[in-house]
Amino acid sequence: MRDKLKNLKYVLKKFHEDNTVIKIDNLLIGEDFLMIAGPCSVESEKQIIEIAQSVKQAGGNMLRGGAYKPRSSPYSFQGLGETGLQYLKKAKEETGLPIITEILDVRDIDAIGQCADIFQIGTRNMQNFSLLKEMGKTKFPVLLKRGFAATIEEWLNCAEYILNEGNPNVILCERGIRTIETYTRNTLDLSAVAVLKKLTHLPVVVDPSHATGRKELVETMALCAIVAGCNGLEVEVHNYPEKAMSDSEQQIYVKDYVKLVKKVNILLSTVNKMEEV
Amino acid sequence: MRDKLKNLKYVLKKFHEDNTVIKIDNLLIGEDFLMIAGPCSVESEKQIIEIAQSVKQAGGNMLRGGAYKPRSSPYSFQGLGETGLQYLKKAKEETGLPIITEILDVRDIDAIGQCADIFQIGTRNMQNFSLLKEMGKTKFPVLLKRGFAATIEEWLNCAEYILNEGNPNVILCERGIRTIETYTRNTLDLSAVAVLKKLTHLPVVVDPSHATGRKELVETMALCAIVAGCNGLEVEVHNYPEKAMSDSEQQIYVKDYVKLVKKVNILLSTVNKMEEV
Amino acid sequence: MRDKLKNLKYVLKKFHEDNTVIKIDNLLIGEDFLMIAGPCSVESEKQIIEIAQSVKQAGGNMLRGGAYKPRSSPYSFQGLGETGLQYLKKAKEETGLPIITEILDVRDIDAIGQCADIFQIGTRNMQNFSLLKEMGKTKFPVLLKRGFAATIEEWLNCAEYILNEGNPNVILCERGIRTIETYTRNTLDLSAVAVLKKLTHLPVVVDPSHATGRKELVETMALCAIVAGCNGLEVEVHNYPEKAMSDSEQQIYVKDYVKLVKKVNILLSTVNKMEEV
């Protein structure tokens, strides 16, 4: 076994025979295929409810939307904060979709806990060990994105930080790594998904939106991810991508999400068929 | 359009409405799905013929095998050279499979031309401009692997070198790039395949063996590549991987190749079906 | 000007004619050459006081020592926490050396503020925007390390986060980036220092210990950094490196620090002389 995996006590398959399943309402993450969709940022009540309804109708089973936004520049839109959380709550009331949203600060756990079903830890905070430990002391499900320059082993150690504090509800999310290729925003590392499905019992989700940074590549990479063995997808969907307040290049149109869901379902049944060969 | 693509005159889709199709015997590369398989290195007459027969039987339609080997160390096995070419020729006579083998030196074009149907230019020679120009003056089909730290745009410019000299028969092969991840030998960049299928009319092949460097990941990544839109696969297959004289970690067993071919066929028909959505 | 620098309002030279000078006791950072030294972690009262005395005697002018340690594995030594802060305070009382120590959690600002003269924000927290904003609301000097996969432009934007909240006391610290080279722990990017000295009025410090991860390279890279134009060095020094509880490979012996300080002084005077050419 590789060195950095030697001391792990929780996240590896050998410590947990069955795959981890996380129950949220009627959704069994790890068993049911997770279809997270929604805008990069919550921009208004109308916007998030409208998109939530579209996501629901298309067949998505979870709503994403950022209220606290980690932005490279201090002068970019920083999110609506607590107001954004309120809008997400309303969107859930309207549609019944569970909510995932990002946490940036340990002091926001309570506020976010009022509204979110899953806490997202973003790529820049993967090694924010204070945040990992604090989330480990709760039972809230955590979706832990891979650091954009983190190895698989470092990532598993970060998940271990959460489990080691007593919270077993961790989902890993591959979202691309920074490489010498600049045509795409990042390079989606699907081998990492295949590796993780061998190493760990935790569910693995793929985010093709941040990985590619380009609308026109999202569908193809989402479908590839299914063959790599992922347990779900997180896709940025907007009703008016060209007017989005952040990440406008990579959010897809609702009509394209509808199409994507259909293809996902076709492909999932083929993946099952192939397993019997 | 991105800067480095601006001056291209041949490889982009807009200069060549139809996808390039390269005919080798009865095989139409670009239309038929290309299934290249075989050992890293030609090691003996018996070895290459035996593997060729297995590849043929499994459903592969082209044989690979290195006679001239580019090795990091001068003290590693450097290939059988011209003798290796003779063995490849015999393997073709026995099985009818067309041959692909690597060229390292412009002075070997004639010798390799006696035996090979496709010349492979390896990752370390992607920007060996002398070799590119010289191959451009022939009509031999060339499979041009991506440099392990080359961008998509640099790669397309290298293909352009060949077309610009008059040889239109170029196939691109994604084989992984060097990144911060060390668990896999390289990081397979499937977004690059999706990007290329939008930008160029040239066929695109994927090599999951060098990309992952690990037997147990080859099948999964090969299947992902199909969904990314590739026109073929190049897979290292050996009858006794553990005894191979090079790359023993990444060559798969014949029985696993048999299984892979079956899954490829199932998946190809699903990909067609999804296109109708 | 490059895109990501366009919106900056504080950190660029054009907004602040004179170089920033930060006064700590009698030390004028930005004018006087800053010589930070000390162990990776505070391990005991005796250890930190002993090393502080050695650093002082050698000619160092600031003591480093981690009380809260960001470690890749949850099972590695996590630092002594508040007890460590107390030991640092005593070391200051004994030697008069000002203190720099790392902050991982916004909730520790007050505690650390009782003891530290400079707050260090580590490589993994460079884009911990909550922490940046919170430090921006204080007047405590902040040494902001470069993210190990961050560009110069992203780094300057993170400094801008702090200045934009009202705190002008920011020092940048280059500590190596993750690259394809694995012989060294990271790759020290001295061009970044040269670039920063052209772009920004903020002081720039170099940490050759984390950059190289190897004792035997620390002196040479520290001296190179001076020629690159840095305003100071942060060097890991231990009285018994081989027994250190963290980073034992890269901490240098006290006797080697003594030698380094002598060379630094010789070189600084040459750098001044060269400026007159």
Added chain:
Amino acid sequence: MRDKLKNLKYVLKKFHEDNTVIKIDNLLIGEDFLMIAGPCSVESEKQIIEIAQSVKQAGGNMLRGGAYKPRSSPYSFQGLGETGLQYLKKAKEETGLPIITEILDVRDIDAIGQCADIFQIGTRNMQNFSLLKEMGKTKFPVLLKRGFAATIEEWLNCAEYILNEGNPNVILCERGIRTIETYTRNTLDLSAVAVLKKLTHLPVVVDPSHATGRKELVETMALCAIVAGCNGLEVEVHNYPEKAMSDSEQQIYVKDYVKLVKKVNILLSTVNKMEEV
């Protein structure tokens, strides 16, 4: 010892107690400090002679100039070829400066051998093993540039290819590696120089021009390289950089080269002084 260095038989210090010294005319490379300067490309007889005279006068001791140019695009200036070699020969006759020029193709060895004192193997050809072996069969000194994504260990193995064929006259040249930083053309890896000076007896030269890709950084990085322990510098100098047919951004003015040489001399004497500490 790290794995990839285990099988080496020639390039490591332990096989060759004294540092390698290569004699060219009166120049002892490895002992005398090598100051290579000249344009990226030979553009005309007048241009190269004029620059050669300036380089000589400034204190440079070797002239560079590309006759065969490896260009990313087939539509960029490809060099004057054999005519360029003739011009280099005349420049040598005029100034007495020995010549270094790049080889791209094994078939050009004889022609280049008529004119050049050192053969340069460029970054893209570092692992062109045919070329390495062929140069190993000659006695021509070879300056082997580091591949832009090659590790130190791979690089030493490439030097070993040349020595293993019988040619001991190899100089290594660090010229930057491709990283996540895009502000500079590459990232100059000066730790690699420090590492090489510990591992190998071969002379090590640094090229700050390709490393940075920016005129304004060349001087600073050249001086840093001296402190890192290099045995020489290769700097692109042009009489009219803004009109250069290639690399116009990174070639420095003659007047700046004059200044650089003065600073190099000051710094070299300080480096000697520091060794006595």
